[in-house]
Amino acid sequence: MRMNEGVEWALHSCVNLTWMDSGEAVTAARLAAFYELPTAYLNKQLQALARAGILTSTSGPRGGFRLARAPKDISVLDVVTAIEGPEEAFRCEGILSKGPNGREDVDYRKHCVISQSMRKADLAWRKELAGQTIAEIAETVEKRFPGTPGGVRNRFANLRT
Amino acid sequence: MRMNEGVEWALHSCVNLTWMDSGEAVTAARLAAFYELPTAYLNKQLQALARAGILTSTSGPRGGFRLARAPKDISVLDVVTAIEGPEEAFRCEGILSKGPNGREDVDYRKHCVISQSMRKADLAWRKELAGQTIAEIAETVEKRFPGTPGGVRNRFANLRT
DNA sequence: GGCACGTTACTCGGATAACAACTGTCCGAGTCAAACCGG
């Protein structure tokens, strides 16, 4: 049960985009170079964020990605879901239907006690992620390292893509 | 981020073992036949549970698996961890070390705000799983379907491996 | 000088390979039970 590496990249990229002057797009190449990541693959993740409505993408010169809405309206769960997909980690295949008194027409994802238990944990996880926003993360970073926003803008400006 | 299928199998098998007369071992073949699962692969998962100290295994005739301790002392998290391993789903690779002011000697798994946020959610998930025991699950099933324990013992007895 | 147009370079986007992990299978080492043999 490993989470996609792209989740970490996407979260960091979203936080970095928070600090850009609004209206200024950043290309996938620059976002990748920022952390020395593979450009094309990060682009793939950014596409997923764009499809999910978290980013907007612009083609051509001066194009790139920018946040589609205010950072306070983007939860960590939004980003995770955009990359990982909406389905939960635990897969109830309903093996009870093969057991004694098992029925094919029963949705064991809803009725199986074990499935319920796992779902409960999954909901707790999602709730925690939904309670955190990109804005809060950016704020916390700014408090601990006040020079960060400027440093990030500076790096993007001087990056040799 | 998909969880191993073996987690579902392992949980159901543990609950079924709860209902066996203590001291009576059940072979991997029977546990697998119960839900029409691939025997050898389930055996692999049961081995993991044995390594984790959740089950004890016995070789030879009349051998098989049995619970290593009381069901109330086996949490769902124990089973999940035995199959999936102890590491958390989100992998912080510490990409901040490649960014501006990044340091190689800093453990970003501890200091990165994003990593902390993901870890917080992971802990909530684990806490939820740790709060559920195999005994509680078995109890809930017994309350809803009182005939289950007897039915399970019966099926194991009559199973043509 | 201003505007329209063609060119050009740049960017995303999806289609395509390489790799790793999960899934599934097989056969051997060890073990326990039963059968057998001798006393």
Added chain:
DNA sequence: CCGGTTTGACTCGGACAGTTGTTATCCGAGTAACGTGCC
């Protein structure tokens, strides 16, 4: 009849393939800016 021994079958355990999902890469469609020429 009883105990020790041998045999044999049974079970787990780890080593070995097949399949799916993740990681990485490449090239084309579209686009916006720029330069050019015309009015």
